[in-house]
Amino acid sequence: MNALLNLVVLVSSFFFAVPVWSQCVGEWSQQTAWGNLQAKGSTVTMTVNELPNAGYVSLPRLNNRLESVTAKGIADELRFIPEIDHWRVFVPKNATLPLSIEVKLLEKIRRCDSPFVVKPSENGKVTLPAHHAETQGEKLRFEPQPHKNTIGYWTVASDTATWQFEINDAREFSVVVHQGCGKGQGGSEVEFVVTSLSDHSKQTLPMVVKDTGHFQNFVPREIGSLKLDKGKYRLEVGCKKLANKAVCDIRKIELR
Structure with missing residues (x-):
């Protein structure tokens, strides 16, 4: 019984930390160490409350083309690097926190848990x-x-x-x-x-x-x-x- 209870707790913790993807997800949210993500329509909004030690915040790799990566109060687009399974957005060291970053996509947000x-x-x-x-x-x-x-x-x-x-x-x-x-x-x-x-x-x-x-x-x-x-x-x-x-x-x- 204890082993089963531990397994349930472990699985529950995993799904609390990681958003559960369906075949096509257009809206989701996620809490992180540096702030939170809100995804809706064709925009992912990243609210940065603490400057990350690595210098960047990240979101999962999406099945979408990118339009722009901007932040309120910052004129230039932010530095962006795509990794294999996630995308990195670099936060300027002199940014005023909290900082709101908008990742705009050309299609409605799509993250698939199986091949499209x-x-x-x-x-x-x-x-x-x-x-x-x-x-x-x-x-x-x-x-x-x-x-x-x-x-x-x-x-x-x-x-x-x-x-x-x-x-x-x-x-x-x-x-x-x-x-x-x-x-x-x-x-x-x-x-x-x-x-x-x-x-x-x-x-x-x-x-x-x-x-x-x-x-x-x-x-x-x-x-x-x-x-x-x-x-x-x-x-x-x-x-x-x-x-x-x-x-x-x-x-x-x-x-x-």
């Missing part, structure tokens, strides 16, 4: 944006800033990114990858593997990364075609050979 399944548009096209990618590994992550809006930091060849999507009826698709790569960093070999979640059959499309002059200079590249039946699928992109220091950035993948 992308649905096709009315004409059957499937668009897999960077903000719905799940990244696995040491460095690869979603970068939500307006000038980036990409999966990036791809410096470890074993890191991967995955998307899930569904098809309403059988058809053939051309696959277009919006890819950017820094000067002198081209030549890496990557593979796009599409797996049926019903029968686990796979189709693979290779691509050699093109040097586009800058990692955020995105160029649409048609890399091949897929024949897909009605159903749910997973697309995984991985690096087979790293040519230099970084693989590439990917803003979105289109199945046309």
Whole structure:
């Protein structure tokens, strides 16, 4: 009985400290050591009551593109760094407390506890944006800033990114990858593997990364075609050979 009671207390403590996410959450709140977070609509408001020792406050990584990060009484946007599983907002040392920070997003707030399944548009096209990618590994992550809006930091060849999507009826698709790569960093070999979640059959499309002059200079590249039946699928992109220091950035993948 004591063991069971301890387990209940432990689980209750966990859910008190960490917000419980549903498949799509548009409103939540969380108390922290430095203050609190309030998320509603497309804005996360962070009230900083105590200056954090690390110099920054953080919020969970969201499936959203970023519009701006501002604070009342401060003219410039605040420094922002996306980590793999959370986002950091740096608080100026001379800030007057309490400080109200607003993280504005381009979509309604979305934090998923399971992979987001992308649905096709009315004409059957499937668009897999960077903000719905799940990244696995040491460095690869979603970068939500307006000038980036990409999966990036791809410096470890074993890191991967995955998307899930569904098809309403059988058809053939051309696959277009919006890819950017820094000067002198081209030549890496990557593979796009599409797996049926019903029968686990796979189709693979290779691509050699093109040097586009800058990692955020995105160029649409048609890399091949897929024949897909009605159903749910997973697309995984991985690096087979790293040519230099970084693989590439990917803003979105289109199945046309």
